[in-house]
Amino acid sequence: MKKCIYLDYAAATPMDNKVIKVMAPYWQQKFYNPSAMYLTSRSARQDLNEARENIAKQLGAKSGEIYFTAGATEANNLAISGTARNFLDGEVLVSSIEHESVIAPAELYKCNKIASNTNGIVDLSDLKKKINSNTVLVSVMLVNNELGTIQPIREISNLIISIRKERIKKGNKKPIYLHTDAAQAANFFDMHVSRLGVDLMSVNGGKIYGPKQTGILYVKAGTRLKPLIVGGGQERNLRSGTENVPGFIGLAKALEIAKKMKDKEAKRTRELREFFLKELSKNVPGSQINGSSKHHAPHIVHVTFAGSDNERLMMELDEQGVQCAVGSACSASSAKPSHVLSAIGMNDEDTRASLRFSFGRNTSKKDLGRTVKLLKSLCSK
Numbered sequence: 001m002k003k004c005i006y007l008d009y010a011a012a013t014p015m016d017n018k019v020i021k022v023m024a025p026y027w028q029q030k031f032y033n034p035s036a037m038y039l040t041s042r043s044a045r046q047d048l049n050e051a052r053e054n055i056a057k058q059l060g061a062k063s064g065e066i067y068f069t070a071g072a073t074e075a076n077n078l079a080i081s082g083t084a085r086n087f088l089d090g091e092v093l094v095s096s097i098e099h100e101s102v103i104a105p106a107e108l109y110k111c112n113k114i115a116s117n118t119n120g121i122v123d124l125s126d127l128k129k130k131i132n133s134n135t136v137l138v139s140v141m142l143v144n145n146e147l148g149t150i151q152p153i154r155e156i157s158n159l160i161i162s163i164r165k166e167r168i169k170k171g172n173k174k175p176i177y178l179h180t181d182a183a184q185a186a187n188f189f190d191m192h193v194s195r196l197g198v199d200l201m202s203v204n205g206g207k208i209y210g211p212k213q214t215g216i217l218y219v220k221a222g223t224r225l226k227p228l229i230v231g232g233g234q235e236r237n238l239r240s241g242t243e244n245v246p247g248f249i250g251l252a253k254a255l256e257i258a259k260k261m262k263d264k265e266a267k268r269t270r271e272l273r274e275f276f277l278k279e280l281s282k283n284v285p286g287s288q289i290n291g292s293s294k295h296h297a298p299h300i301v302h303v304t305f306a307g308s309d310n311e312r313l314m315m316e317l318d319e320q321g322v323q324c325a326v327g328s329a330c331s332a333s334s335a336k337p338s339h340v341l342s343a344i345g346m347n348d349e350d351t352r353a354s355l356r357f358s359f360g361r362n363t364s365k366k367d368l369g370r371t372v373k374l375l376k377s378l379c380s381k
């Protein structure tokens with residue numbers, strides 16, 4: 001039996017052994033509720049606060065700006081609904097290529113969508129056109145999860161800074177926040193919040209070799225949000241519920257490791273991506289790479305195999321031990337064509353002929369060579 005070749009790291013990553021190790025004591029010896037008053041509980045609270053401080057340090061934030069959540073879906077919902085519910089007459093502006101966990105909450109309120117160009121990069125002139133005096137939140141992801149395109153967050157931040165200045169001059173007291181969903185970014189990119197210029201940022205443990213259902217929302221001091229989950233008042237009243245101590249300890253370690261590895265991993269993965277693209281173009285005629293050839297993350301390759309049926313191709317690859325995705329992980333169960341691919345103007349036929357391959361720490365050149373060989377034989381049938 002040949003080993004499986006996992007090429008779906010954008011959907012989930014295996015846990016790093018060092019992460020498992022730091023989490024282990026919190027299942028049994030240190031299981032305490034960090035809100036209780038006895039010494040052992042207070043020690044769990046202290047460990048949780050250290051994890052928060054560590055995360056803050058990795059992101060260039062203050063520990064009071066880090067709020068733990070159960071993954072990026074919750075962090076995105078908190079950023080969008082938390083803002084919209086605080087400013088009910090305000091408008092939310094999200095890019096049309098956001099993950100569903102941004103689009104769906106935005107659609108609950110007054111919202112508008114920013115167009116994307118055909119390469120999967122948000123159209124800044126459309127963004128400028130659509131921001132109005134009622135806009136309270138702009139949400140644009142750092143790296144798109146389907147195409148791997150990198151979005152111009154710093155440029156958007158500069159635009160928002162100038163809009164804030166205008167508003168002050170005009171006496172418009174409405175705030176305007178910038179949120180970025182960075183779920184696909186932490187393994188390879190600079191996540192420093194002030195260099196990015198964001199007010200809100202979502203990070204996900206399950207994509208960085210940490211535990212699933214763990215995440216954070218960075219909330220810049222002074223940003224006003226309404227909680228979605230109320231109750232015991234944990235996370236400074238923004239997210240009630242007994243804290244997932246082992247999970248958040250693991251998340252902090254995973255983020256620390258990701259930051260240490262990011263430059264080396266980005267270089268290694270970029271080389272793998274280049275190799276994969278070269279081999280595809282040599283061996284699989286009719287394969288077309290989607291997204292931007294300039295602004296792309298190293299770990300995602302989105303390919304249309306002209307005339308193929310992506311679900312069948314994915315299953316045939318799976319049968320041969322190669323695992324990849326038909327759509328984004330979270331929409332894989334839906335029969336609807338991806339809204340991201342529609343937003344870049346891809347027709348339904350090409351959408352249904354496209355697969356996403358995503359690479360991670362265990363991906364090798366040999367794996368990719370074998371995958372292309374298989375694709376060559378499957379696509380020539």
Ligand code: PLP
Nearest residue numbers: 071072073099145181183184329
């Ligand atoms: N945002 C992006 C860009 C993602 O890729 C994902 C998951 O694929 C999410 C948000 C949601 O993450 P989770 O389902 O772990 O909450």
